[in-house]
Amino acid sequence: MKKLQTIFGILSGALSLVLTIGVKTFFSACDHMTDTGAYMSCHWAEQAVFAISLVLCVTSVAMVLMRDPKMRSGLAMAMVPQAVITMLIPNVFINLCMKTDMQCHSVMRPAVMLLCGGIAVCAAIAAFLGIKAKEKA
């Protein structure tokens, strides 16, 4: 059970790392405006996702390194709302661009939603496995 919990911890950590790197590279928000050089609102959504994804990375590393299953479950449970909140940042908490065919809508938002969904599911399973292990003990 502990091994399986570690596997899900590593999985959520890997997804958090992909989110952290990806949101600044492969699925970043739209570029700044060519004429004025100003950033559009989606840039701030990207920054917010990046900041929370760093926290997700640290939390998942801590979860994998911890030995106490109770602590592990606690950290995993904390990751679930973090991931859900990150999922809601693009276009719910912070508006994206006006045209939904732009990069922030067509690439960044679905990628953030899928990865955060994956992190939330993995973290929830890790938390559940920790609770189960505790019950058995």
Added chain:
Amino acid sequence: MLHSLALKNLRGKPGRTAVLMILTALLALTVISGTIIVSSLRSGLSSLEDRLGAEIMVVPYEATTKKSFENILLQGSTGYFYMDKSVMDQVSETEGIGELSAQFYLASTSSGCCSIPVQLIGFDPETDFTIQPWIRRSFNEPLKENDIVIGNDLNAFVGDTLQFYGVDCRVAAKLEKTGTSFDTTVFTGFDTIKKMTRASIDKGLNTYKGVDPEAVVSCLLINTSDERSPEEVVNDTNLHNKKVRAVRTKEMISGVSDSLGGVSRIVGILMAAVWVLGGVILLLAFTMSVNERKKEFAVMRVIGASRGLLARTVMSEALAVGLFGSLIGIALGLFIMLPFAGAAEQLLAMPYLLPSAGKTAALAAAALAVSVLTGALTAAVSAYRISRLDTGVILRGDN
């Protein structure tokens, strides 16, 4: 007993089971992704045909030489062109005109006066027969002054206020998704769009080569009556009006249709190649797996298992692997293709409209059937071979 034996066999060799499941998952992923792409492109083209809504378009001659009108209608570029309003009267005299309506184009800018740089299309509510039937699906009231109807890809909602050249406009309705450039277009009545044009001239943002917005239109849309064919009306219009050009909308989208055919063929070939390759790999994998387990099957024969039971065990394993692998592949395919439809549309630069939920479910079911059937067919060869097993030879170690 048979099912539990097959499942125990699969659980006993997790590595082999995982490889077989990954192969069937890849097969299902390719089939579902390919079919969604082809189906979306076809729906997009059909949606574009519907949305153009007229058989003939009459535009200023310069617009056809610069290809600007095709870019605006098919590629989603913003722009405008104008011709004298009197052309409408001349064209209306052409024999065989059933319906005739004018449109007025305007492009907003990204500067502070406009909420968003988009293509603005103004129509005459009295004569329009292309946009209003489409608007009525979302909004069944006449548009008031400063009311606009926005395409589905604009991130605004009914009741919001958008500003174009300083004119505050209320979003009266948001249209259904079409998968075409019309999804990022703003539609409004003639009065409102002309108010915007005058505002842009007053602000010094545009001069429109000195044209008077009241005296011009951008294009005429025509549907022919039953008396004459569109071809005849096009020829007649072009013959009698030198400054304008009449084009059949079918010809305009023939380029898109050709590209779509090309992309569909490539996707089809790729799908077939992956299917054949996947089938061959699965056949090899099942054959190798059965060869490895010959002694195991021979022992089962010795303790009383019939030839049929051995064949059914192999088939049950293949079906279980095929079903789970295909479900994983289809789920993955849907998780990639549905949220990233916008990215696919950008990448293909063609009209792209996702199929409805019902059609997507049917495509997923078909992909499941194809991949499970492929797995079962490849396993059937191994099942047949194992049912012909000579127990004595195997156990003596001669084979």
